[in-house]
Amino acid sequence: MIQLINSKNENLIAVKLEGKISKEDVEQVHPLIHKILKTNNKVDFYFEMHDFHGYELQGLWADIKVxxxxxxxYGKMAFVGEKKWQEWAAKATNFFTSSEVKYFDLKNKEQAKQWINFQ
Structure with a gap:
């Protein structure tokens, strides 16, 4: 499940990830990317993971296509999590994108918010 988190930063999409991500979850975020791109060059992301278990198959495919x-x-990406595999996923994302990607442990989420300019 994806839950949007309000932010005053106009080029930031901030979300809380829980459970598994579905195709519908990805479809909820995709229009936000287009909205930001109309007025900004890059889209930044803040992903806060609580009891996150990855993707449903259709959700993974939808996310890959997006x-x-x-x-x-994509600009900067802050991944905030609680599991080692989530840190590895952030490192993999960094490998496949030209974005600046950082992983933060959940206990350091305020540091992540400062880095991504979460307001």
């Missing part, structure tokens, strides 16, 4: 079409549109 990411492939927008890879050059």
């Amino acid at each position: 990411d492939v079409s927008h890879l050059s549109d």
Whole structure:
């Protein structure tokens, strides 16, 4: 499940990730990317993971399609999590994008918010 988190930063999409991400979850975020791109060059992301277990198969496929079409549109990405595999996933994201990607442990989420300019 994706839950949007309010932010005053106009080029930031901030979300809380819990459970598994579905196709519908990805479809909820995709229009936000387009909205930001109308007025900004890049889209930044803040992902806060609580009891997050990855993707449903259709959700993964939908996310891959969105990411492939927008890879050059992404700016900074802050991943805030509680599991080692989430840190590895953030490192993998960094490998496949030109974005600046950082992983923060959940106890350091305020540091992550400062880094991503979460307001």
